[in-house]
Amino acid sequence: MKKSFFFAVIAAVALVSCAKSERSxxxxxxxxxxxxxxxxxxxxxxxxxxxxLDNLKAIGFGVFATYSGVDDFSAAxxxxxxxxxxxVAYEATPDAWTYSPIKYWxxxxxxxxxxxxxxxxxxxxxxxxxxxxxxxxxxGITGFAIDATSKHNIVNYSFISGKPxxxxxxxxxxxxxFSNTDPDDDVNINLTRQATTVKFIFRxxxxxxxxxxxxxxxxxxxxxVIIKTTPTVDPTVGFGxxxxxxxxxxxxEIKSADTDANGDPIxxxxxxxxxxATLDLYTGDLTMIDAVKNIKFSQVISADPAAxxxxxxxxxxxxxxxxxxxAVNKGVTKTAVNVYKDENAPLILIPxxxxxxxxxxxxxxxxxxEKLGTKQYSEVPQTVYGKVTFPTIEEGKKYNLCIxxxxxxxxxxxxxxxxxxxxxxxxxxxxxxxxxxxxVYLPENL
Numbered sequence: 001m002k003k004s005f006f007f008a009v010i011a012a013v014a015l016v017s018c019a020k021s022e023r024s025x026x027x028x029x030x031x032x033x034x035x036x037x038x039x040x041x042x043x044x045x046x047x048x049x050x051x052x053l054d055n056l057k058a059i060g061f062g063v064f065a066t067y068s069g070v071d072d073f074s075a076a077x078x079x080x081x082x083x084x085x086x087x088v089a090y091e092a093t094p095d096a097w098t099y100s101p102i103k104y105w106x107x108x109x110x111x112x113x114x115x116x117x118x119x120x121x122x123x124x125x126x127x128x129x130x131x132x133x134x135x136x137x138x139x140g141i142t143g144f145a146i147d148a149t150s151k152h153n154i155v156n157y158s159f160i161s162g163k164p165x166x167x168x169x170x171x172x173x174x175x176x177x178f179s180n181t182d183p184d185d186d187v188n189i190n191l192t193r194q195a196t197t198v199k200f201i202f203r204x205x206x207x208x209x210x211x212x213x214x215x216x217x218x219x220x221x222x223x224x225v226i227i228k229t230t231p232t233v234d235p236t237v238g239f240g241x242x243x244x245x246x247x248x249x250x251x252x253e254i255k256s257a258d259t260d261a262n263g264d265p266i267x268x269x270x271x272x273x274x275x276x277a278t279l280d281l282y283t284g285d286l287t288m289i290d291a292v293k294n295i296k297f298s299q300v301i302s303a304d305p306a307a308x309x310x311x312x313x314x315x316x317x318x319x320x321x322x323x324x325x326x327a328v329n330k331g332v333t334k335t336a337v338n339v340y341k342d343e344n345a346p347l348i349l350i351p352x353x354x355x356x357x358x359x360x361x362x363x364x365x366x367x368x369x370e371k372l373g374t375k376q377y378s379e380v381p382q383t384v385y386g387k388v389t390f391p392t393i394e395e396g397k398k399y400n401l402c403i404x405x406x407x408x409x410x411x412x413x414x415x416x417x418x419x420x421x422x423x424x425x426x427x428x429x430x431x432x433x434x435x436x437x438x439x440v441y442l443p444e445n446l
Contacts, residue, residue, distance in 0.1 A: 060089035061125040061171070061202075064144075064153045064281065067106060073120040073189040077151025078282075082119055085144060087127045105193045120189040122153050122281040123171030123200045138274055140166035152282040158274045159350065161295045167208075167348065170284040171200035183283050204396040205279060205286050207349040209357075225254070225301070227316065227403040228336040235367060235407070240330040243368045247332040247405055248303075250318040250362040252339060254347075254401065255298035257356040261389045266356060269293040286351075286395075294355070297347050301339050311341040318364055325368045325377045332363075332405050339403075351395040357388045359412050361403055386412035 065083035068076040088099045106117040128141035137143060139160040147154050157168055176186040188200070209224065229239055229247060237244035260266055269275060276289040300309040303317040315330040316339065322328045349355060362383045370376050390399055397416050404411040 125169040139163035155279040169202040174199035231406040240333040248318040251302040253360040384410040
């Protein structure tokens with residue numbers, strides 16, 4: 001599928017992770033019912049947190065639906081006369097996904113077969129209401145439209161310096177074959193009355209750096225900003241153990257670089273300059289309207305965070321003036337771990353450009369030595385800077401900044417992997433899910 005992208009990142013962003021589907025009670029066979037995943041802190045345009053099943057429940061997802069009668073969707077185009085930006089939200093009681101007003105699956109008119117009544121569904125996430133009172137429509141999801149030429153549903157989106165950008169997901173049907181050139185095979189169109197489940201899988205249109213996957217900051221492995229040690233020579237006893245060597249971290253700073261690897265200036269968007277894009281809910285294509293520009297970002301992760309900073313995980317933290325070696329935290333070991341204490345809002349990476357990051361780490365190396373006074377350890381503070389050039393950003397990828405701390409050097413590496421929660425048969429239908437599903441249930445009428 002053809003897409004046009006640019007790069008933008010900002011410290012306060014909303015990134016979304018797809019998570020497990022939940023099924024409504026199919027005993028309610030007279031209504032169109034939904035099951036999905038959830039959100040956390042709501043702004044006018046979405047969430048400022050990484051979203052999974054536990055935190056999408058506060059936001060939900062949006063659905064557009066067109067009833068075309070006996071015509072195919074391709075002939076009629078989007079009218080959204082069945083659903084328009086319908087929010088589907090979670091209620092703990094009765095533990096179900098709900099929306100209002102309830103809609104009913106159309107019955108065939110007299111003499112028609114059920115296949116003659118067609119409804120097409122399109123979805124995006126996280127849910128947004130740009131028309132809400134007090135909404136700031138200069139950034140994030142700014143509105144919706146029907147393209148005059150293609151007759152497809154369009155989500156209008158803007159990136160803007162100094163504003164909290166929002167992740168953007170496109171819902172396509174489970175089992176879609178993107179190797180097929182016909183977009184009809186990728187979307188839930190021309191659906192007729194049925195009791196079987198109609199599913200959406202949500203695909204990340206943007207990309208990310210930082211944050212934790214699945215809401216778990218302790219996940220081991222490449223997952224945002226991670227740290228480990230791979231020294232040329234191991235210490236006598238080992239890392240992170242009493243009697244050995246401990247490397248604890250005081251602060252990690254990550255920010256967009258002013259110059260690239262060749263020393264040439266990098267052009268960024270001006271403050272408050274909006275860069276607009278559109279997402280086609282039929283094709284999943286993101287198209288840039290404005291000229292491609294980068295947006296500056298910065299993030300600080302520290303042992304003693306100030307306002308606006310993220311906090312280091314406890315076992316990595318530098319402790320000021322530890323009384324003895326046992327009071328020093330475990331620190332960095334050969335096992336890669338995330339640097340964040342809590343789930344952290346990642347930085348959005350917009351596919352199509354090659355970001356350059358300035359990274360600085362301040363840390364302490366302490367080695368146990370019973371001959372060195374009452375504290376019985378040597379202590380060496382270090383501050384190391386590095387410039388990291390990422391590969392060209394691709395859609396739906398997680399980019400990781402790996403900090404490799406040695407006894408006499410530090411290296412910074414950029415790695416990439418698919419941005420997805422799992423590759424498992426979550427709903428037991430025999431299909432390996434690319435991302436955890438969001439299901440739309442279309443039971444029969446009464």
